[in-house]
Amino acid sequence: MSGIMGTYHLDGCPVNRKYLEKMVDVLAHRGPDGADIWVGESVGFAHRLLWTTPESLLEKLPFVDQGDNFAITSDARLDNREELLYKLQVFNLLPDKITDSQIILAAYQKWGEQCPEHLLGDFAFAIWDKQKQILFCARDHFGVKPFYYHHQPGKAFVFASEIKALFCLPQVPRQLNEVRIGDYLALMMEDKAITTYKDILRLPPAHSMVVSQSGIQLWSYWSLDLHREIRLASNEAYAEEFRQIFTEAVRCRLRSAFPVVSHLSGGLDSSAVTCVARDILAETGKTPLHTISSIFDKITECDERPFINAVLEQGGLIPHYVHGDEFGPLSNLDSIFQYEDEALLGPSHFYPWIVNCTAKELGLRISLDGFDGDTTVSHGVARLTELGRQGKWQTLIQEAKAIAPHHNISPYAVFRHYGLPFLRDLVKQWRWIEFARAVQLIHKHFGASRKLLIIYHGIKPIWEQIQRFWKGGHKQRTSSHSSLSETPLVNHHFAERIRLDERIQTLNPPRESPLTLKEEHWRSLNQGILAYTLEQMDQYAAMFSLEARHPFMDKRLIEFCVALPAEQKLYQGWGRMVMRRALAGILPEKIQWRGGKTNMSPNFNDGLLNRDRQILDQVMSHKVKHLEKYINLDFLQAAYQRMISAGNQVSDDDCMAVWQAVSLALWIDYKKVIP
Known part of the structure; x- marks a missing residue:
């Protein structure tokens, strides 16, 4: 950097x-x-x-x-x-x-x-x-x-x-x-x-x-290839290839004249980077890898120490800690705004800030992280949609049953979301035999009523088609749907003035579900938010004269992962399966076969509503009114009242709306930007 x-x-x-x-x-x-x-x-x-x-x-x-x-x-x-x-x-x-x-x-x-x-x-x-x-x-x-x-x-x-x-x-x-x-x-x-x-x-x-x-x-000069496919002989061959590419991605980012620190959260991604980096440094006889982890003594539901310790217990690391529940998301904004040029802070901005601050105090200048390994390797959930489109009901049902325990939901809830919509497709295509077989399978595995399945997913779609035909609905019509109905925080007149609806339709148009998992994977890696988040992470590191390095943002690794078959991304309920296989013996099993990850929302909510409550109330009382030309203040105040009255049941939507408005108001006030 x-x-x-x-x-x-x-x-x-x-x-x-x-x-x-x-x-x-x-x-x-x-x-x-x-x-x-x-x-x-x-x-x-x-x-x-x-x-x-x-x-x-x-x-x-x-x-x-x-x-x-x-x-x-x-x-x-x-x-x-x-x-x-x-x-x-x-x-x-x-x-x-x-x-x-x-x-x-x-x-x-x-x-x-x-x-x-x-x-x-x-x-x-x-x-x-x-x-x-x-x-x-x-x-x-x-x-x-x-x-x-x-x-x-x-x-x-x-x-x-x-x-x-x-x-x-x-x-x-x-x-x-x-x-x-x-x-x-x-x-x-x-x-x-x-x-x-x-x-x-x-x-x-x-x-x-x-x-x-x-x-x-x-x-x-380059774009990610949607159509490239990789076909290897076995699961072991895919795992070996992943391990080689991932190890090289980490090795390249260890090229340093100074000691290196890794942000170890306890999740699969940061643990993978940390363990591979540790082994590479040990092989070359270089200074052991430092780690910095956020721990939570007060908001214990966010604490990841059992997983962090599983990595540290393997040895070869120099651990350091920051207390993630001693700061709130508004606590250090004045310091951050000295360096942060743009107003568009994410809710988790304060984690890299306090971690990088600690790295600076330790005299370190190169940091590794597991940034966006979720997107690079892919949890593969869209494979369920792909199986539904392909009519592979038996495999879809098996995957729904296997994935449900990892996310604490019922197997039928998974199937209902990803599988049932495609029953209607069979009916619309007059594939009644396949429809009948699918209904029988659903009844057998989930106990769902065959009668209700036939009525709601067979007869009803046909009746709706007939009604549309007689009403002239067989003619093409232009949708009058407005994307602004989904953005209630935005002032309506402001949205019209900047033609926000047109921008949303052009840059982020409503699209049908991807036909394949690969298409969904490709889309996720082409999102604009990815580049903006990387720019923010650069600034959060630059504040402390650090260089942030992201092994999962390696071009070779991303090209490989996108081109993998769907079953290497989701298999028997396990997302990112190729990575789990590849890091056997490197990752602790406790992390290798970890199903989900800790939700950090409780710490953010507590920070906003308790640790930073005075700042929050002051901004909502005196500063957000200056955003009236941009924000629907009635909606914002209603969300704020719901949020401060909700106790432990804060709505994510309300919290996000309040956070967007408060951080924007504070940034404009600090920077004295001309509207």
């Missing part, structure tokens, strides 16, 4: 060095190990250096080639260094004397604007090509490294790792982007380009960009 920034005067005016100096100062937290500036007439780069990898100790950025034709500033960790060095064959130095930025620049010199297609790892960089008079920029596949920019056509282009650095230039406006506020209040974070500020954009993940005097060209 470092800080990059720069400016390109498209009108040919010389760069004023003092503005780059201001940008460097503002991003001091991102790189305490050094800072430098390079100016080349109408282009200027700056850099804040955080030593992380062994090669970074030799890094000097911005870097200019010997011919003075190219300059680069980058925040990067390359995971395929050996492959790239072999392909490039341009260095006369030992590999450990070559920095990642030098490799990226050499890749650009060889492959030009296609160079990101050859890179693997986490990166954001900008290269000035003097001969072509262009600025070439790129960002990694999932958006681990941030890249923000402001463009004034024909005048200037400015970029940085954080938005606050852009405000050092007088031409960059600090004005609220109301469209982004509408998206946030509607819980629709699919736009991968806009930010909370007008005219400040993000380079989307897996995108490259060329900036020249004629404008901006932006394109995607």
Whole structure:
């Protein structure tokens, strides 16, 4: 994790060095190990250096080639260094004397604007090509490294790792982007380009960009393949392949000149990262892995110590703890808002804040986590939908029975949700024999009434079809459904003004259930919320001069997991089955075969309603009224009253609505943003 920034005067005016100096100062937290500036007439780069990898100790950025034709500033960790060095064959130095930025620049010199297609790892960089008079920029596949920019056509282009650095230039406006506020209040974070500020954009993940005097060209250099399939000989072969890829993903993120810490929560994902990292470090004789875990002495239902201890008891770790129930979600917002540029905080923001604060106090600077292993490997629940579509009723029933105990619900409740809707499909397709067989199976396994199944899922759908036909319903009609009916927190007039309903329909349209588990898996990894969450995690680490590394965000691992057969994701009721098999003997069995995970809502609710109650009441009484143009205050106040009166039965919907409004009100008040 470092800080990059720069400016390109498209009108040919010389760069004023003092503005780059201001940008460097503002991003001091991102790189305490050094800072430098390079100016080349109408282009200027700056850099804040955080030593992380062994090669970074030799890094000097911005870097200019010997011919003075190219300059680069980058925040990067390359995971395929050996492959790239072999392909490039341009260095006369030992590999450990070559920095990642030098490799990226050499890749650009060889492959030009296609160079990101050859890179693997986490990166954001900008290269000035003097001969072509262009600025070439790129960002990694999932958006681990941030890249923000402001463009004034024909005048200037400015970029940085954080938005606050852009405000050092007088031409960059600090004005609220109301469209982004509408998206946030509607819980629709699919736009991968806009930010909370007008005219400040993000380079989307897996995108490259060329900036020249004629404008901006932006394109995607990679996308996740929906159609790739992997077929191996056995369950053991799938597990072995997963273990190799996952181990390599962790190994790459252990490339460090300093001790490493892992966020150990006790869940399957963080435990997997911790155990594999521990074993790799032990094999190489390096400093043992540190761990930091959140524990809960007061809100004991959130405490994961039995699972955390199962990992620690294996040895080879240096444990540390933070008390997750001593802070509330509003407790440290003033400190967070010093660094956090956007208003769109998630309810769990304070966990990484206190964990990273502890890592800083321990003198650590590289942190691993199990971020979004759920999405990468997939619990595979959509396999039930796939089985229903395929008419594989026996297998669907078996999986429903097996998965139910892991989620504390009845097998028939699982089947009713995922299986019964497809009975109607059989009727609509006039497949009555298959319908009758399915009814018999459902009756046999769940004791459901055959008569009621036939009436409600056989006769009723046919009668509805006949009625629609006689009423002219056989003609196509345009749906008049409004997505805004599902977003009651948003002020109706505000929603109409920014055309929020159109945005929701375009960016997050109502769609039928995915035809396959693979399609659902693919969709989940293309959500805009993923990139935004990674950007937030970068800032939470940057506050404390840390670099956050996420093994489950490895391109190779994600491509492998998406391409797996459905039964490797869900099998006999166990989600993420390939991972459970792969880590046998590495994970404690108590975690390897853990069914669910602890719900952290009780701690959040207690923090909001008790530890931070004074702040909550004050904001609701005095500050949220300033959001009247954006929020339906009647709905908000009703949700607030229900929440404070509910005791231990707080509604998640009410809590989320109040949290969105309160955090937004506090952010606007702190930042003094112009609406």
